[in-house]
Amino acid sequence: MRHGLAAEARTCHVEIGAASNDGIGMRLWVSDDGRGLRPDFDLQRHAGTGLRNTSSRLNRLYGAAAQLTVKGNVSGGTTVELTLPGAPVGDLVGESG
Numbered sequence: 001m002r003h004g005l006a007a008e009a010r011t012c013h014v015e016i017g018a019a020s021n022d023g024i025g026m027r028l029w030v031s032d033d034g035r036g037l038r039p040d041f042d043l044q045r046h047a048g049t050g051l052r053n054t055s056s057r058l059n060r061l062y063g064a065a066a067q068l069t070v071k072g073n074v075s076g077g078t079t080v081e082l083t084l085p086g087a088p089v090g091d092l093v094g095e096s097g
Helices: 049-065
Strands: 014-020 025-032 067-072 079-085
Touching: 049 067, 049 079
Parallel strands: none
Antiparallel strands: 014 025, 025 079, 067 079
């Protein structure tokens, strides 16, 4: 958020939320009404260190069971959303760590 809103001269709003994902996990999101994403934004090519690190950690903990999405909002701004399963993959399949 520091990078996305720091250049804005106007007041920006940030929403942080969490919700159950059909009782089997959780959705977390951060949404703002700042400048938004560049039109050709691609998470793999344009993400900064924070998003890359978050994506990597989610992959290590949950594999394909977790998702990180970054999308532009229709009215401007950006939403970053994490979708998490109920437990790390190792716990789901009975592996011990």
